[in-house]
Amino acid sequence: MTKSYLRSAALAGLLVMASCSTNGSDAPARDDTAPEVTARQTNLPTELPPMRAFTSGAVLPVSRSNAAIAADFLDLSFELESGRALPVLSRFEGPVTIRVTGRAPAVLSDDLNRLVVRLRNEAGIDITRVAPATDASITLEIISKAQLQRLVPGAACFVAPNVASWSEYKSKRGTADTDWTAVRERSRMSIFIPGDVAPQEMRDCLHEETAQALGPVNDLWRLSDSVFNDDNFHTVLTGFDMLVLRTYYAPDFHSGMTKDEVAARLPGVLARLNPGGGSGAPVPASKTPVLWKQAIETALGGRVPAATRRVAAGRAVDMARVMGWRDTRLAFALFVQGRLNLGVNSDVALASFREAEAIYGSTPGNRLQAAHMGVQLAAHALSMGNSATAIRIADAHLPSVQNAQNAALLATLLMIKAEALTLEGRVTEAQLVRLDSLGWARYGFGSDSEVTARLNEIAAISPRSRG
Structure with missing residues (x-):
């Protein structure tokens, strides 16, 4: 996006x-x-x-029913922005680490530290920041805007699976290794962000691409309270986004589960994580x-x-x-x-x-x-x-x-x-x-x-x- x-x-x-x-x-x-x-x-x-x-912000509570959220969750988790279907749920199994490589401005480092705290506290994800030289689950590499757009014109930032650096992405781009539909379990993800743009632009990329490195990689136009929306109005992770990520990493699920398997367990998971939203099977949303x-x-x-x-x-x-x-x-x-x-x-x-x-x-x-x-x-x-x-x-x-x-x-x-x-x-x-x-x-x-x-x-x- x-x-x-x-x-x-x-x-x-x-x-x-x-x-x-x-x-x-x-x-x-x-x-x-x-x-x-x-x-x-x-x-x-x-x-x-x-x-x-900004050092913090009030997170608005999720206002929709769990039945509606379940439909959103399935559409986000089992489809790409292009419309291609994802055959199975994929996520990190076990603790997640994240590192920053390249010339990262101090303000971005501070924003990342705050994001990691939020992901631990609000999404319940066991995620830790590690040193740049340490192998990590997620690599956040800072490059120039010109570098990024020479390869992916029009993109502000993006995330790619199964690579740990910009050079590795360039060599594997277009292969099965970077095909999201072939991912069964996540082990290495890389996020590429330009370091020569405004701090807010970097932070916006940080929030959305980290969320996609961890969880859903789709966007839905109908969502009004989420960064998972192509309108880009929301630029920091919302209460809805944190609920989606908490659900994504619930112990009830694991990598390799099909859409039907996830749908069967989803109402119970949401009822437990969001008791105010009621329960019920996913209600199909208007496409x-x-x-x-x-x-x-x-x-x-x-x-x-x-x-x-x-x-x-x-x-x-x-x-x-x-x-x-x-x-x-x-x-x-x-x-x-x-x-x-x-x-x-x-x-x-x-x-x-x-x-x-x-x-x-x-x-x-x-x-x-x-x-x-x-x-x-x-x-x-x-x-x-x-x-x-x-x-x-x-x-x-x-x-x-x-x-x-x-x-x-x-x-x-x-x-x-x-x-x-x-x-x-x-x-x-x-x-x-x-x-x-x-x-x-x-x-x-x-x-x-x-x-x-x-x-x-x-x-x-x-x-x-x-x-």
Whole structure:
């Protein structure tokens, strides 16, 4: 899975929204219309504050029934993202070790230590971090983004079975050794993550790929509270994800079991691990049609003409409505449609974001997704000079974003709030909020130049930059 998509998709386009909203007509891309704003204009400090990082977050309890979770578990565990079936359950049998090789930034090492503690405490997995030179069950190798994408274009990070290094993966790629359908028991897994991207991007890869190295390797569009979803909204392991991993490593199961064998024992296991979810046989969930998936993939395709992508997004929205969905699949299609219409059709963009926010906001456990819509709506309010609305929207979404540990989104909302406070003449308060945003931005966006660029983009939205 490409983990970098959603960060750029959800947070890009703010200036385009501003430019298309202020003149009431179609507008060119933001690079053609946005005024240049210097760091001095945005009150950027001479030196940025220290990077801020999350140390913990509240894990939301699982809200669905065990019957629904059982169906999710089986679909996640016995199918690949490509649709190919996995004949048996495969996992590590016995204690698991994990090591880091390559040039790992200190912040990634800290994130890994926190993840290992969570996996032990929440998923009940006997996992331990070991030294780089020690053989390990899971090898986390840090390489450059260019290296990774030369071999796997478009990927942000990935996991591969039966290899212990990048060089070994290159030599075995395409062979039976790296074929997931041939895996009967896991003994060696490697995760490949670029070390020259933002800390948050590295952490996001760390969470999902480690979960897949340990457990399911599939993603399901219908899941709203999981990293096992191609929409990439959730980027750190959730309560649902930990329950899935705890179930995966329950003593009732073992490597080599078939889907029917697992399904027979699954209700009892879930009733024991999640007593609040009741019991019962798996209830088949509504399948996501291949045509809808293809429409979304086309809409997200970076190498497809923009007009083709917009048509595909509209087709995905239409199909979701015909299917009668009022879940995250319709909301995500609307989100993609809204983003692709930024700078092209402001009415469609705003209507799409508003409807998506309403769907996410009315569904339990989807406050984070709603915040991704809210950042676009707050930017629009700021561009129109509606400072009170921009502040209200930002404040409404800050708690859920903080809890989800999304520093890039958190920093962007705070920057928008700071500009709105400035418009209201609350300059001292605005400076404090802006300073707070910069510490999170260093974790979410990485380099100082990226942080400055984001701050300048937000400042360019404000009417004061056009004043």
